Amino acid sequence: MIKTPIFPLGRRKPRQAVFLTHTGVGEVVNNPGENSQACFCKPRQCRWRSLWLAGSLVRLQTQTTYRGIVDCMVKIYRHESLLGFFKGMSFPIASIAVVNSVLFGVYSNTLLVLTATSHQERRAQPPSYTHIFLAGCTGGFLQAYCLAPFDLIKVRLQNQTEPMAQPGSPQPQYRGPVHCAASIFREEGYRGLFRGAWALMLRDTPTMGIYFITYEGLCRQYTPEGQNPSSATVLVAGGFAGIASWVAATPLDVIKSRMQMDGLRRRVYQGVLDCMVSSVRQEGLGVFFRGVTINSARAFPVNAVTFLSYEYLLRWWG
């Protein structure tokens, strides 16, 4: 393992050398016994430790050292500047169009099969909540398959904590999304690109059902019968649908991210269940709610806009 000492800028040198591993994620400190040069402070007492454990939501979920969102954000900014917040973003952005068209396409077509009504006809003949739930679950299941490799790359890149390239600083393990995909493929094969895909499917199948049920339920509640919901209703219903589904999805989101990081150096978890059990044993039940606030805050605007686009595109083109 290649190690480079790092000292936070503008700070007194730590008494013990701090090392940044090529694989990031602070493995040296997580396994202090492994390396005699590593920092041996007790996790919560070491004020240097956290500096290379900076990260975003994914890091908040996969790493155990942040005191909360603000602590996590401050550390990302100090160690990696503003760019640290955008790590691993290009791939998800490229994937949004593909993944959302699969989700909404499968959802709408499953409803068509189940209820024999098109999107336009559904206002006059509203489908049952059971049908909406089933169509949502089908959409969630199939979109998870498309999402898996993109999501894996995002998680791997966001967990990479090396600061921006500086002379003498170590080369990050992954140089970008394409390099990351190629390295995973080379080292772990095709199946490697689907690491954590089971957890992703378990996360998305039921929670996409919840997503569409919440949206439809709220729209029906605030729209006179037979009419299309107003833009404001669509925005609010979409926003709350996002929050409800993310709150339900967060426990498995944490497990999914951990499974995706597993095996980078060595396998820690035997499977989804083992990951759940050992995470709870080590960190308590609270581990299932890591990042729930930040997930929900992000979910409202994202899903408000998603549903508004969906409704209007279908009204114009449907």
Ligand SMILES: C[N+](C)(C)CCCC[C@H](N)C(=O)O
């Ligand atoms: C089902 N689950 C909660 C995972 C996602 C639901 C919302 C999906 C949306 N594209 C977003 O990124 O918020």
